[in-house]
Amino acid sequence: MKLDVNVLRYLSKDDFRVLTAVEMGMRNHEIVPCELIDRIARLKHGGTYKVLKNLLKHKLVHHDSSKYDGFRLTYLGYDFLAIKTLVNRGIFNGVGRQIGVGKESDIFEVVKEDGTVLAMKLHRLGRVSFRAVKAKRDYLRHRSSYNWLYLSRLAALKEFAFMKALEEHGFPVPQAVDCNRHCVIMSLVPGYPLVQVRELQNPDVVFETIIAAVIRLAEHGLIHCDFNEFNIMIDDDEKVTIIDFPQMVSVSHPNAQMYFDRDVECIYKFFAKRYNMSFEENENDSDGLEVEIDEVGRPQFSEINKNSGFLDKELAASGFTRKDQDELEKLIEGELEKQSDSDDEGTADEEDEEGINNTNVKQLESLDLSKEDVNHRAGDDKHDDNHQVGDEH
Numbered sequence: 246m247k248l249d250v251n252v253l254r255y256l257s258k259d260d261f262r263v264l265t266a267v268e269m270g271m272r273n274h275e276i277v278p279c280e281l282i283d284r285i286a287r288l289k290h291g292g293t294y295k296v297l298k299n300l301l302k303h304k305l306v307h308h309d310s311s312k313y314d315g316f317r318l319t320y321l322g323y324d325f326l327a328i329k330t331l332v333n334r335g336i337f338n339g340v341g342r343q344i345g346v347g348k349e350s351d352i353f354e355v356v357k358e359d360g361t362v363l364a365m366k367l368h369r370l371g372r373v374s375f376r377a378v379k380a381k382r383d384y385l386r387h388r389s390s391y392n393w394l395y396l397s398r399l400a401a402l403k404e405f406a407f408m409k410a411l412e413e414h415g416f417p418v419p420q421a422v423d424c425n426r427h428c429v430i431m432s433l434v435p436g437y438p439l440v441q442v443r444e445l446q447n448p449d450v451v452f453e454t455i456i457a458a459v460i461r462l463a464e465h466g467l468i469h470c471d472f473n474e475f476n477i478m479i480d481d482d483e484k485v486t487i488i489d490f491p492q493m494v495s496v497s498h499p500n501a502q503m504y505f506d507r508d509v510e511c512i513y514k515f516f517a518k519r520y521n522m523s524f525e526e527n528e529n530d531s532d533g534l535e536v537e538i539d540e541v542g543r544p545q546f547s548e549i550n551k552n553s554g555f556l557d558k559e560l561a562a563s564g565f566t567r568k569d570q571d572e573l574e575k576l577i578e579g580e581l582e583k584q585s586d587s588d589d590e591g592t593a594d595e596e597d598e599e600g601i602n603n604t605n606v607k608q609l610e611s612l613d614l615s616k617e618d619v620n621h622r623a624g625d626d627k628h629d630d631n632h633q634v635g636d637e638h
């Protein structure tokens with residue numbers, strides 16, 4: 246078991262202090278020199294070095310002495326910083342089983358004091374490319390580790406801001422609870438991703454609901470961009486919930502039309518294949534959808550886009566700014582280029598070193614991290630919330 250959150254219970258205040266010092270050092274160092282960590286942490290009697298050894302043992306940091314003696318955070322170390330901050334805020338106090346492994350995220354159940362179960366999404370943007378970069382040691386070495394922290398944090402911030410705005414406008418999305426670093430806490434959606442649902446009582450109703458949602462999104466100025474059977478949840482009553490928002494774009498994006506058509510096409514194809522639905526028959530029947538349809542019934546972006554917008558602008562004024570959006574897109578594009586440059590290199594097993602293996606983290610023993618317990622044992626580092634990697638970039 247790779248993400249052993251039990252470790253969290255045994256980490257002391259000093260452990261978190263040093264872990265935070267490594268995080269701060271990573272703002273401008275890929276590998277943070279030991280002396281710098283020591284200077285930031287300011288522990289007495291060379292305590293920093295002893296603590297670093299302990300953090301290394303638990304795979305919360307990675308040691309590198311190729312150029313100089315230094316450390317960097319692992320995914321696990323970053324996870325623990327976010328988890329501890331959220332526990333201290335009283336958002337939840339226990340981490341449960343893993344419920345999803347995405348390409349670029351891991352999703353766990355977390356439990357509140359009153360027993361309510363929430364979902365925790367840990368963004369791992371750059372995970373794939375980071376691996377590739379590691380395989381090609383000298384390739385864009387600088388920035389590589391810094392990027393995964395920064396990218397993941399931006400992705401989480403974006404997802405949280407979008408989820409919140411969509412929820413406020415009555416879209417069927419999880420309730421956005423909180424966000425810290427690369428971690429988003431949201432309500433747990435009942436049911437399963439559509440891809441796992443073999444049979445539906447009313448496939449046509451579900452289909453219409455989904456298409457109506459993608460249209461309404463566009464009317465509000467947004468395109469999901471990954472709208473498919475993996476990101477649509479269906480519960481026992483066949484209620485639809487849309488998830489996974491880090492890649493959403495505004496209808497004013499230069500490729501908006503293409504993204505919209507692709508989202509729509511995915512749904513049409515899926516329902517045609519899985520539920521044998523035929524769309525040609527609907528030619529002149531929009532089934533109550535108040536939009537133009539093309540010859541095979543697809544909603545037309547040009548028609549919707551005529552009078553759409555406002556949520557995209559509203560979001561631009563929220564916590565997730567236009568600048569963040571541009572930067573995230575630029576970084577993702579940069580990461581993708583790096584990926585295609587070194588696609589065949591690096592395997593999932595290389596993640597082991599990071600303390601988390603994509604395929605290995607299947608279960609987590611439930612853990613009671615009551616607030617008191619964590620505060621008592623791990624200390625309450627006030628500066629946790631204030632220093633985020635990449636803030637000034």
Ligand code: ADP
Pocket residue numbers: 344345346347348349350351352364366419431432433434435437438475476488489490
């Ligand atoms: P990714 O960006 O990696 O695809 P997703 O947000 O799509 O991540 O989540 C991956 C999987 O985790 C989903 O397919 C779903 O099974 C599960 N999941 C994600 N969010 C929730 C949630 N709020 N409630 C229940 N399950 C969820």
Ligand code: MG
Pocket residue numbers: 347475476489
């Ligand atoms: Mg997904």
